[in-house]
Amino acid sequence: MEFQDVVRRRRMVRRYTPEPVAESSLSRILDNAVRAPSAGFSQGWSFVVLDTPEDVARYWAVFAGDSEPPTQPAGDDRWLAGMRTAPVLVIPCSSKAAYLARYAEPDKGWEDRAEARWPMPFWHMDTAMAVQNMLLTVVDEGLGACYFGIPPSSDVAVREAFGIPAEWDPVGVVSIGHPDLQGPSAQGSPARRTRKARGEVVHRGRW
Numbered sequence: 211m212e213f214q215d216v217v218r219r220r221r222m223v224r225r226y227t228p229e230p231v232a233e234s235s236l237s238r239i240l241d242n243a244v245r246a247p248s249a250g251f252s253q254g255w256s257f258v259v260l261d262t263p264e265d266v267a268r269y270w271a272v273f274a275g276d277s278e279p280p281t282q283p284a285g286d287d288r289w290l291a292g293m294r295t296a297p298v299l300v301i302p303c304s305s306k307a308a309y310l311a312r313y314a315e316p317d318k319g320w321e322d323r324a325e326a327r328w329p330m331p332f333w334h335m336d337t338a339m340a341v342q343n344m345l346l347t348v349v350d351e352g353l354g355a356c357y358f359g360i361p362p363s364s365d366v367a368v369r370e371a372f373g374i375p376a377e378w379d380p381v382g383v384v385s386i387g388h389p390d391l392q393g394p395s396a397q398g399s400p401a402r403r404t405r406k407a408r409g410e411v412v413h414r415g416r417w
């Protein structure tokens with residue numbers, strides 16, 4: 211697919227058909243994830259792949275047990291019903307410790323590992339870039355995906371359910387599958403908001 215088409219067609223998909231995701235597609239999605247840039251080439255990312263019905267069901271069981279309302283619009287049962295149809299969930303994780311350790315190496319020299327040195331949490335930024343590579347590759351594979359957040363109140367339960375070590379932070383979930391464009395899928399915010407024009411957000415020379 212043309213690169214411009216990949217970018218233009220990418221949108222979050224919130225309902226999937228029962229067709230499984232080919233192993234070759236999943237491999238390419240994950241291969242491209244790790245081609246993302248990373249600060250100091252730290253590569254402080256990891257990906258927990260849930261691609262069996264049992265593992266996917268385990269994620270949703272944790273989600274259902276959450277005491278807080280999910281991050282979706284109140285009462286939108288379609289969101290959960292649609293998202294539960296995804297045959298694959300990937301939980302990208304980032305490690306601040308990996309970055310502090312990498313930048314303590316001689317070529318970087320931040321031996322004190324002081325967090326105040328960091329202009330931004332690069333560990334989350336880099337994992338987000340890996341996620342975007344995944345989302346674009348999904349489109350190129352003729353699939354659909356949705357990135358969604360893990361409610362803070364589910365964080366501990368998700369870590370426990372999938373054995374995520376303490377020094378790693380799950381930064382969300384990417385659902386992947388064949389888009390079901392017929393079913394009653396939850397609509398995303400673009401149904402209620404317009405995309406900002408380039409002129410509204412680009413400031414040339416100065417703000």
Ligand SMILES: Cc1cc2nc3c(=O)[nH]c(=O)nc-3n(C[C@H](O)[C@H](O)[C@H](O)COP(=O)(O)O)c2cc1C
Pocket residue numbers: 220221222223224281282356357358359398399400
């Ligand atoms: C950081 C982030 C968090 C998001 N969280 C959710 C979410 O919890 N649930 C959801 O359905 N979509 C979520 N989205 C998807 C956005 O709603 C979506 O990207 C936005 O409305 C633009 O639509 P599009 O991606 O289809 O172009 C999230 C996207 C980002 C980048």
